[in-house]
Amino acid sequence: MSTEKTTPPSPETEKIGVYVCHCGSNIAGIVDVQEVAEWAGERLKERGVVVARDYKFMCSSLGQELIEKDIQEKGLTRVVVAACSPHLHENTFRTACGRAGLNPYLCELVSIREQVSWVHTDKDAATTKSKAVVSGGVERVIHHEPLEPLVVPIHPTTLVVGGGIAGIQAALEIADAGFPVILVEREPSIGGHMAQFDKTFPTLDCSACILTPRMVSVGSHPNITLLTWSEVTRVDGYVGNFTVTIRKKPRYINTQLCTGCGICQEKCPKKIIDDVYEAGLSYRKAVYTPFPQAVPKYPVIDRENCIFFQKGTCRACEKFCPTNAIDFSQNEEYMTIEAGNIILATGYDLFDPRRVTQYGYGRLANVFTSLEFERLSNSAGPTNGNIVLRDGVTPPAAVGIIHCVGSRDRNYNNYCSVICCMQGLKFAHLVKERTGATVYNFYIDMRTAYKAYDEFYQRVLEEGTLFVRGKVAEVTDAARLPGEDGKLIIQVEDTLAGIQRRIPVDMVILSSGLEPRHDAKQVAQLFGLSCSADGWYIEKHPKLDPVATMTEGIFIAGCVQGPKDIPSSVSQGAAAAARVLGRIQQEHIALEPIRATVDETKCSGCRICNNLCPFNAILFHADRNVSEVNPALCQGCGTCVAACPAGAISGTGFSNEQILAQIEGLLLLNLTPKYTLAAL
Amino acid sequence: MSASAKPKFAMYWAASCGGCEIAVLNTHEKILDVDANFEVVFWPVAMDAKYKDVEAMPDRSILLTLFNGGIRTTENAELAHLMRQKSQILVAFGSCACEGCIPGLANLSNKQALFDTVYNSPSTTNSQETRPQPETAVPEGTLKIPYFYPVLKTLDQVVDVDYYIPGCPPESHQISAVIDLVIQVVQGKALLPAKGATIGAGESTVCDECPRQRNIKAIKKFTRIQELKVVDPALCLLEQGIPCNGPATRSGCGALCPQAGAQCIGCYGPAAGVIDYGARLMTAFASVIDSTDPQEIDAILDGLVDPAGQFYRFNLASSLLRASRSAWKSQ
Structure with missing residues (x-):
């Protein structure tokens, strides 16, 4: 960072311009911006301020031109803009300075919106504070140095973490555009939650029918390296040049030899309840693929449950495998890959309705979770799509579907899980269609925004599903009234009728909400991201930059960012891919110096x-006994x-x-004669 | 005192313990060089002199004054101004003058609490709750004693200071080196360092002079050294969980304490470039705690039983905050 000046910058050598933004009424509604500008022009004159202006929208092209004109005509050497947070417009004003020939890093943006007008109601105090904030910015900017951005190349490979529909979409978009993708999935197969569903709302098309072609494309795409049964354990580097360590769990299958014929699964003597894919409603073997359409087709051996691994004998799979693909000697492997960008699409966990003890899940046999119902209604599921009670044979005569389980509830999650209303409506339709049972939906508010959703609600209404507006208080098997014997009774306040009701049903389906992955915080830490208080990953801007994050080069897509339905997840996957492709095609990226x-x-x-x-930018030189920071790796944190x-x-x-200097400015120690805040 | 061609030398003690004077005398025969090259005009601990004698001297007539001790009372402040006026080179000598040192720890408490501690201690009989009064009327007139400031200040918080010699006390070999330097300057053989420089010390930290082996640090437990049965004689003390202040402390002492098996307590003050020694050290210690669990981190921090003493023992009065709010407010 060379500077031609021999004397250090000071108020005498610098010409500083101060620009105070109204931000419409965002700032001007609380802060007397005109007074702040006048004050700066007057009182900070001796601190190098030669011009101070206020303007309606500094970020508008007219506002920026104001700065550019002053730089050129008045020869400004430093610029202070008092407006919003640097997150929003630092780049805008730096670029404006650059256009006018001033080094962009000689511009300082101080926040009088987020840190003043939005957090205060007392106008006088807010104006006084704004003056102090401006004064701090002026003192600080005197010490700024002209800097040049660092330009680094971008590695063309993209790492996509998570093989649900969002990750699949992102991977395919990038691969189709001709760039390499490494897709990491921790389960044995890609597909995610969508692979567990039978029908998708509101069109009721078959989930597998629309998903599996995509999964196959991923598996066979020449530009996609698919690493299932694998997890990212370490991320080093920075945008354009990440080095990622991936742990490949042992499959105990030689994938070069395996043909996916399935004989090993057939012959394996060990049955285990399948808690993941079948939601506990069916069994799998110790050697298994989660479902027939799994991609890749190779099974994995579940070491915890394999008789050979636990007892030392069996090897049935090995005996019967026609291609000798079973390999018990495999160990976990660590591999290191290089990637220019990373997309995180790690999805969600379903809210565990056991936590809402009054709804009886886990205690009352015929209370089902939404995922259990998905398996129950899936034609490839444990009951071949027959909707029956826990006994496996009896169809229900009356079904209650409870919305907002674990969502919109201070005891669990305050947020709306977005998909549960539509999911509950889909369940109602499927129950009606397949069993003819009486169906009740218990909802707080019906939320059917988005295309064709409300039409679906009306269709379900017309099909004769009964809607009760009210939050269910309790699901119980304690019969009290005639007709309640042997039933599950739903106790609810019907807020439209204004009465308490007890509705006996045979089956209860809990439309559970979505929660961040149980390990979302650790994964966020691994990738250097931040989580909201709820645990969803925070996007760079909630409206204008929903798939980027505050960490350059790392993007998010799908439910990892917050609850969303399939179309939104797909859109985000594609959006993240578009952002990454834009980066890759630039080939280089300018980094903050x-x-x-x-x-x-x-x-x-x-x-x-x-x-x-x-x-990992710090090196220790034992010979010289000093530490050194590698500027190519340092991110300036x-x-x-x-x-x-x-x-x-x-x-x-x-x-x-x-x-x-900024602190002195904030405390107004820079003014002569000395003024205190109270005297402003 | 006779007129002499030799340059004049003075040494004064304000709020201090006297250790700095001992350290000067501890230079052994080097003290004879002082006598050979300077005329000692004022040094209360070593010779009789009156303030009025100093007041009578022409301004800037003393070449070198070593001023030790912090500014606790009006008397300290008056002498600081007087010595500044009469001296060409005023040196803040020792930790008290440079950064407040142990007397500066009184800045944690207000004046009332300090007086209560001193005049109401269990070993004091003071049934009338007598407190020192700046002025007392007696039949002969009004007696005055120096006023006790609510906050102890360092020398440079009161007057302009030319050089700093850190240490509690400064090491004798460093004092000797400074004496040699000044004699060479007087003889025209050397130049003075830039004003404001720290002299008689190094620029880096105690670690630079410490022979102990250092590795990447990951601390699971802080333990006071007296509670440990075994201390590895060759390994960095901080790595053994002993809160050693060496990493933030200015070099110059020769890492005496760590070499003797005791942790550095920071008497040479902040390394060059460190603004708030305690804050620096706190962030450094916090950075190498090997845990991400908040409860475990709290438990590890509990091993630092006396944070003020650990981080601000010598430099509270020169830290960014300088004193507690109640001390600032007490009169």
């Missing part, structure tokens, strides 16, 4: 920083800067001088 550097004369090699860098006890590491853009 915010980096940490070690002053070797001050470093004593105490090695406190050595283990801290999330990007500042962890080591804060940790260095000797003050030997400094971060570009966050030097002690900059931070202390």
